[in-house]
Structure formats: structure tokens, C-alpha cells
Amino acid sequence: xxxxxxxxxxxxxxxxxxxxxMLAGTAVVLxxxxxxxxxxxxxxxxxxxxxxxxxxxxxxxxxxxxxTGRAAMEAAKAAAAKAAAAQVAYGGTTDGKVIFGKLCxxxxxxxxxxxxxxxxxxxxxxxxxQGIATLVQHAINGYKGPTGNGPLMPPKGGNxxxxxxxxxxxxxxxxxxxx
Ligand code: HEC
Numbered sequence: 001x002x003x004x005x006x007x008x009x010x011x012x013x014x015x016x017x018x019x020x021x022m023l024a025g026t027a028v029v030l031x032x033x034x035x036x037x038x039x040x041x042x043x044x045x046x047x048x049x050x051x052x053x054x055x056x057x058x059x060x061x062x063x064x065x066x067x068t069g070r071a072a073m074e075a076a077k078a079a080a081a082k083a084a085a086a087q088v089a090y091g092g093t094t095d096g097k098v099i100f101g102k103l104c105x106x107x108x109x110x111x112x113x114x115x116x117x118x119x120x121x122x123x124x125x126x127x128x129x130q131g132i133a134t135l136v137q138h139a140i141n142g143y144k145g146p147t148g149n150g151p152l153m154p155p156k157g158g159n160x161x162x163x164x165x166x167x168x169x170x171x172x173x174x175x176x177x178x179x
Contacts, residue, residue, distance in 0.1 A: 052063035086169065089161040096173025099166055103157045114151025132175060136168045 005013070090102055100108070100118075107115035116123035126134060142155035156162040 015178050087161055088163065089166060090157050092163075092166075094166055094169040096170040098171060099162070099170040103159055103162075104170060104174070107157075115153070118174060118177055121178050124175070128175055128179065132172065135175065136164075136171045139167050140164055 049058040083138055090099055093099065105118075107113050108118045111117045111120075116127065138153060140156060144150045
């Protein structure tokens with residue numbers, strides 16, 4: 001074959017091969033540079049995508065009750081029970097005198113807001129005639145006198161954490177004071 005190549009063909013082939021080699025070399029250099037640049041750039045981090053991924057791989061339930069976990073759960077339960085007890089007014093006492101002293105006295109010892117005073121037997125006499133059950137109901141549900149236009153006795157004296165039993169005990173104690 002080579003015998004058919006003229007000297008100018010050979011020169012062309014030489015130059016052409018050199019050109020191909022140079023182009024290939026340039027391509028390799030560009031690939032290396034490109035790879036280096038890509039490595040050195042900070043990777044894009046999509047906050048929302050990361051959150052979504054964290055969501056997807058989150059465990060279905062997160063309660064782990066090993067010995068440590070169980071102890072923590074017991075402690076949490078005890079704390080919750082204590083918090084629930086604190087929700088009951090005045091430590092849950094059914095001592096009417098104590099509850100009166102902590103709440104009802106605000107109005108019923110001063111006559112504030114038009115409340116019948118604990119010392120005013122005359123004011124209480126007609127109320128007591130309604131019967132203790134009615135007084136208790138009025139104290140629990142709130143009351144604005146027989147006409148509905150009187151001064152407001154707020155439900156449970158304004159403390160919804162009081163139980164009905166606590167209100168009843170307090171009303172009974174109040175009545176015992178004005179009879
Ligand atoms: C914000 C003031 C206020 C507080 C606090 C308050 N009262 Fe009263 N109470 C009133 C007023 C005012 C009346 C009179 C309502 C009326 O007849 O219009 C009243 C009336 C009553 C009556 C008579 C209801 C009737 O049927 O005549 C009872 C019993 C009573 N209160 C119990 C209590 C108890 C128990 C507490 C505490 C738990 C309490 N009150 C706290 C304002 C108050």
C-alpha cells in the first residue's frame with residue numbers, strides 16, 4: 001500500500017496524524033480540568049429536598065423503650081400526673097373555707113361586683129330559701145339573680161378548674177356562715 005503513497009501524501013498523513021493527536025491530547029486535558037473544577041465546586045444542597053428526604057427515612061414510630069427509654073417514659077408519666085393534679089384548683093381541696101379564702105372572698109367579703117357579702121345575713125336569707133341545691137347550681141353555672149339582670153356571679157367564681165364538688169363544699173360553708 002505504502003508504495004502507492006506519493007511524498008505529498010505522506011506529508012499530509014504525518015500532519016493529519018499530528019493534528020488528531022493534538023486534538024485528543026487537548027480533549028484529555030479539558031476532561032481533567034473539567035473534573036477538577038467540578039470537584040472543587042460546592043455541591044448544591046436543596047434545603048427542601050433534604051427535609052423531604054429526612055421525612056422519608058424517618059422511623060415510623062419514635063418510641064424506643066429500652067431500659068433508659070422506659071425510665072424516661074415513667075418520669076414523663078409522673079410529671080404529667082403531677083401537672084394534671086395542678087390543673088385541679090387549690091390542690092383538689094374540698095375545704096370550703098380554704099376555697100372561699102382563695103377565690104370567693106374577692107367578691108363575697110367586699111361586696112365587689114354587687115356580690116352579697118358573707119357577713120350580710122339579710123341579703124342571704126332569701127337566697128338560702130331557694131335551697132342549697134339551687135345555690136350550688138347557681139354557683140356552678142353562674143347566676144344573674146332571679147330576673148337575669150342582676151350582677152353576675154361568674155360560673156365557679158371564675159375558676160373553671162374548680163370541680164363541682166369543690167363549689168358545692170364552698171357554698172355549704174358559705175351558707176353555714178350566714179345562717
Ligand atoms: C367576681 C365576683 C364573684 C366571685 C369571685 C364569686 N362570686 Fe358568688 N356571687 C357574685 C355576685 C355578683 C352574686 C349575686 C348574683 C345575683 O344574684 O345577681 C353572687 C352570688 C352567689 C351565690 C348566691 C346565688 C343565688 O342563687 O342567690 C352563691 C351561692 C355564690 N355566689 C357562691 C360563690 C362561690 C362558692 C364563689 C367561689 C367559688 C363565688 N361565689 C365567687 C359574685 C362573685
